[in-house]
Amino acid sequence: MEESRCNLYMHREALAWAPKKKRLPVTLVTGFLGSGKTTLLTHILNNKENLKIAAAVNDFASLNIDGQIVRGVVGGKEGVVELSNGCLCCSVSGEFRKAVWALLQDADIGKIDYLVVETSGVSDPLQTISALEEEYGQMYRVRLDVVVTVVDTDYLSSRLKDDSLSRSVAADSQLKCADVVLLNKRDLVSEEDLEMVKSYLSSLVPGVSIYPCRYGAVPLHWILEVSEVPKGPQLVSHERTSSAYTISAVGGVKNVARKGRDLSGHGKNHLSADEFQSIVFESSSPFSLSLFQGFLGNGFPEGVARMKGTVWFSEARSCLYSFHMSGRNRYEITPQETGLGGPPKVELVAIGKSGNMDRVFKSLENCVQNKQLPSSMEEDVKDRHKTVCNLIKAHDYFILEEEEHSDISDFSYVDFRVSGCIDYGVTEEEAKGFHGINFDKMNREVSLRLNGSSETVSLLPVLLSNGTQVLRHSVAKGAGFEETWRVLIPIAEKVVSETFKSVGVCKCGR
Numbered sequence: 001m002e003e004s005r006c007n008l009y010m011h012r013e014a015l016a017w018a019p020k021k022k023r024l025p026v027t028l029v030t031g032f033l034g035s036g037k038t039t040l041l042t043h044i045l046n047n048k049e050n051l052k053i054a055a056a057v058n059d060f061a062s063l064n065i066d067g068q069i070v071r072g073v074v075g076g077k078e079g080v081v082e083l084s085n086g087c088l089c090c091s092v093s094g095e096f097r098k099a100v101w102a103l104l105q106d107a108d109i110g111k112i113d114y115l116v117v118e119t120s121g122v123s124d125p126l127q128t129i130s131a132l133e134e135e136y137g138q139m140y141r142v143r144l145d146v147v148v149t150v151v152d153t154d155y156l157s158s159r160l161k162d163d164s165l166s167r168s169v170a171a172d173s174q175l176k177c178a179d180v181v182l183l184n185k186r187d188l189v190s191e192e193d194l195e196m197v198k199s200y201l202s203s204l205v206p207g208v209s210i211y212p213c214r215y216g217a218v219p220l221h222w223i224l225e226v227s228e229v230p231k232g233p234q235l236v237s238h239e240r241t242s243s244a245y246t247i248s249a250v251g252g253v254k255n256v257a258r259k260g261r262d263l264s265g266h267g268k269n270h271l272s273a274d275e276f277q278s279i280v281f282e283s284s285s286p287f288s289l290s291l292f293q294g295f296l297g298n299g300f301p302e303g304v305a306r307m308k309g310t311v312w313f314s315e316a317r318s319c320l321y322s323f324h325m326s327g328r329n330r331y332e333i334t335p336q337e338t339g340l341g342g343p344p345k346v347e348l349v350a351i352g353k354s355g356n357m358d359r360v361f362k363s364l365e366n367c368v369q370n371k372q373l374p375s376s377m378e379e380d381v382k383d384r385h386k387t388v389c390n391l392i393k394a395h396d397y398f399i400l401e402e403e404e405h406s407d408i409s410d411f412s413y414v415d416f417r418v419s420g421c422i423d424y425g426v427t428e429e430e431a432k433g434f435h436g437i438n439f440d441k442m443n444r445e446v447s448l449r450l451n452g453s454s455e456t457v458s459l460l461p462v463l464l465s466n467g468t469q470v471l472r473h474s475v476a477k478g479a480g481f482e483e484t485w486r487v488l489i490p491i492a493e494k495v496v497s498e499t500f501k502s503v504g505v506c507k508c509g510r
């Protein structure tokens, strides 16, 4: 005890005499599971201009999906620290200190000048904030400038109206620690709900800066302690200046309100209070699309707060998909741009209430395609295929994309796309040529909105070998085509009318 005190004393003395080095500014990004923290970090890294930003990414699960995404954005491991399998505030706090210490050495040689730390969605940020504000040890040259809390505005507004939606100890603390709150997913809420959330937050966290946004797209000087360098007069030069931002020399402007807030009583036992647990599911065999669509539909298990990772389907073997479930059971299924790098696989993290997660693992195991269709079922499958095709053909908005069916597995799904041309009285060539309609983009938008509709239905966007963007759905009983179809019609109509704005009046008079 005496010896450690003496060391601390000597350490402080050494610091007092050492030449002053620059302190590394830090923004801490926190927010509940799936609120959009990694999306914000991606936005920061894609728009950092002259700033040399390092990112530390904490994931509660042993597989760091967010770290993988961020590495993809920066094109490697340089400047990315991954802290997995626990919370920054608890089990990985030692690792975090070491990582920050190593980054300080990089800062000294000018390799980085700002650090953005993303906590896991179940972290209570208070202990991390205290660590980043320590004035001794491995953190003494760090300067915590801003705590940004990202909020899933859709989920919070629903929770404020519906007590049965779960409330988390960590999420409450994340809000109370904030200097800046980003009301993300602005696109999913009405003006009234947005105002309700704003007034709730203003009374919960007085003085906090609140900014609504979509996909974390905010100017960096709102969330980092930087100023924009005024651009030169447009008429003289339209070239970009080499510096877009300057880093504040002293910091401390954006966290004034937080510093005056009483944060005592937070940061304790948040994991046992919230009872969260994570599982990692991996498979080198693909999922069956019908079983996965069934799982997302009727079979989606209770108590899952978040799922994310990579999925791969036997009905679309040439592509890997990123999968997210966040907020009020909103899904995102998007093709991965990098394509099939290594051997294809399914790799998913699920986070939810402890007690439920074994069942989730079992359900995912059941989605793996490991059985051949018995030949006695072949006629049934062909009948279902025909029924679903007739449903699609009967609707003017859609075009069935029938490919050659070489074996029975090709009858297990349908490919179709939204067109809308018949209603607007134009051919696809006219729509493309004269009106600039991009059908592929329109169909991707339809799948994005349907999957994100919180209606537990799903469509797989598939790019056919002839370059046509289609929507794929299983026809198997239990995969829920009829339910998807019901949700799809109004979404398709809306997207078509938005896309065809320039074409003029629809034949139906709308």
Ligand SMILES: Nc1nc2c(ncn2[C@@H]2O[C@H](COP(=O)(O)OP(=O)(O)OP(=O)(O)O)[C@@H](O)[C@H]2O)c(=O)[nH]1
Binding pocket: 031, 032, 033, 034, 035, 036, 037, 038, 039, 040, 066, 120, 121, 122, 184, 185, 186, 187, 188, 213, 214, 215, 216, 306, 308, 324, 325, 326, 331, 332, 452
């Ligand atoms: N509709 C909509 N979706 C969004 C928005 N921002 C993010 N998302 C989606 O929300 C899901 C979760 O986003 P992430 O950025 O991974 O969330 P996160 O907070 O990092 O998640 P965890 O680290 O697991 O807690 C993804 O499917 C995003 O594409 C938004 O503004 N609007």
